[in-house]
Amino acid sequence: MTLEQEPAAAVTLFGDNIDKARAFTQALADQGEERGLIGPLELPRLWTRHILNSAITAPLFSGRVGDVGSGAGLPGLVLAIARPDVEWVLIEPMERRVTWLNEQVEALGLENVTVFRGRGEEWPEGAVLDAVTARAVSALRTLIPFTAPLVRDGGEVIFLKGASVQNEIDAAEKVLRKHKVTDISVSVLGEGILDESTRVFRGVVRG
Numbered sequence: 001m002t003l004e005q006e007p008a009a010a011v012t013l014f015g016d017n018i019d020k021a022r023a024f025t026q027a028l029a030d031q032g033e034e035r036g037l038i039g040p041l042e043l044p045r046l047w048t049r050h051i052l053n054s055a056i057t058a059p060l061f062s063g064r065v066g067d068v069g070s071g072a073g074l075p076g077l078v079l080a081i082a083r084p085d086v087e088w089v090l091i092e093p094m095e096r097r098v099t100w101l102n103e104q105v106e107a108l109g110l111e112n113v114t115v116f117r118g119r120g121e122e123w124p125e126g127a128v129l130d131a132v133t134a135r136a137v138s139a140l141r142t143l144i145p146f147t148a149p150l151v152r153d154g155g156e157v158i159f160l161k162g163a164s165v166q167n168e169i170d171a172a173e174k175v176l177r178k179h180k181v182t183d184i185s186v187s188v189l190g191e192g193i194l195d196e197s198t199r200v201f202r203g204v205v206r207g
Helices: 009-031 043-055 076-082 095-108 140-146 165-171 173-178
Strands: 064-068 087-092 113-117 129-135 151-161 181-189 198-205
Touching: 009 043, 009 076, 009 095, 043 076, 064 076, 076 087, 076 095, 076 113, 087 095, 095 113, 140 151, 140 165, 140 173, 165 173, 165 181, 165 198, 173 181
Parallel strands: 064 087, 064 129, 087 113, 129 151
Antiparallel strands: 151 198, 181 198
């Protein structure tokens, strides 16, 4: 398996930060499989399916944002590269993944990132974040209870989701109501720019 050639859209999405995006993508290609961060079939679609799929959401964020279940740094590290003006907190319970995240933060010189080792429900600061994001972590009814409580009144949960997102919303109706997640919407980003568009679930948390 060889690393996918960089799509033309990468420069458009990362701008002046493209070199850091390239360095991170190469590091993930070189070490991702052996360190259990990505599967063995991901190299030919690493840019398209993972890096740009995450980066296309960058304009949605501001302030201080948590990425719950950050794993390989998707989307958190990618977004931190694309949006150096936003403060990112990568929340990840697994030690080996936390080690990877800290290594990349240092190697890439990302001064806008901190890494918290723990689960979302172990976050110690309470409802202080302007937004929380997650990608490929779990279904909404499982995800909302340990992400919405991290968000300030009026902040957002912004999740990268698959084609079945409406089914997830329907199944999570009671959970969304319990955690006061309102103004729910689903948008499709990247059409005409990316080979694979990105579905995004958004909701406002009312404290």
